Amino acid sequence: MSARNRPLVITTDRLLLDELQRLCDSAQTEPLVAPTFEEARRHWSRAPCVVLGHDAAPACADAEPPPHDRVAVLLPPSPSDQRPPWTAAMRLGASCVAPVTAARVLLARWFAPAPPPVPVIGVVGGGGGAGSSVLAAALALAAARAGRQTLLLDLDPLGGGLDLLIGWEARPGRRWPDLAGLERPSLEPSQLVNDGRLAVLATRPAAPASVPAKLLDKTLDAARDIYDVVVADLPRHPDAAATRTAERCTTAYLVARGTVQGSGAARAVLAAYGPHWDAPELIVRDADRVPVTEVADTLGLPLRETYESESELDDRVRRGTLDGLRPKGALLSMCTRLLAEGGVLT
Secondary structure (H helix, E strand, C coil): CCHHHCCEEECCCHHHHHHHHHHHHHCCCCCEEECCHHHHHHHHCCCCCEEEECCCHHHHHHCCCCCCCCEEEEECCCCCCCCCCHHHHHHHCCCEEEEHHHHHHHHHHHHCCCCCCCCEEEEEECCCCCCHHHHHHHHHHHHHHCCCCEEEEECCCCCCCHHHHHCCCCCCCECHHHHCCCCCCCCCHHHEEECCCEEEECCCCCCCCCCCHHHHHHHHHHHCCCCCEEEEEECCCCCHHHHHHHHHCCEEEEEEECCHHHHHHHHHHHHHHHHHCCCCEEEEECCCCCCHHHHHHHHCCCEEEEECCCHHHHHHHHHCCCCCCCCCCHHHHHHHHHHHHCCCCC
């Protein structure tokens, strides 16, 4: 069972764990158990629900995790004189604080099989010029051309703007700064820079700024009601919004150049994102100098794909546009294959 479909349980209370295991057995699911928030961090946003023992709630609240719709703080089956951790529960937005025996009905509903989440695909470059922004844009274009309502998120404030890369910089539509201060951002394609099936939420290169983490959380929450797939172009040096996105990715790709320098740079990026997601899959570009297996072994990542630069594509990028990307080109064909094998195009 995928980790993202398993209830997340954080506690060291043996009695609580026994009770929760029985409830999970009845729901035919398997909990993902961690003794501390740090060990559970990468699973927090992707888990269908989070169940905290009274022993773990205060430390979890102090860690200030992203908001989650389903958080329960459970007391022992036979509560002692210990006061419930109300303050921690309020800070976490918990919808239930009760002994596990009193929360059985709620937990049975939470543990029941849930529909799969909207795919969130994160792409990060293992160094300057690795081609991650081009790959992110190509993945989004491939999904849109296959009929999926697609949102492309530009989370690299120093990247120059994905709307510029695609050739849409002159099109009207909201950019990230326009969403600041909104309680629930409107992400309808008509409100953003769009071309029917593909909408882009881009930065403003003239005034680069990181996306606030809370705005990112609201954006991803709103996107799941509108889009079939979300593709995020992540910066090499993660800020709060990038790490939040990484924690919610259902698939992640690290793009590295097939050189010794490319492997070294990618290792640093991998370490920066390490606490926030499961190991990404590796895509190697221009692997003509170092064997791709050597790059994968150096990084300790599964090799997903390799591809060679296309002269026509490189010319387009230098001119500042991917508009008119060839449907049968090697890059777009690879992206279509990745989406199909990842279940996005099924």
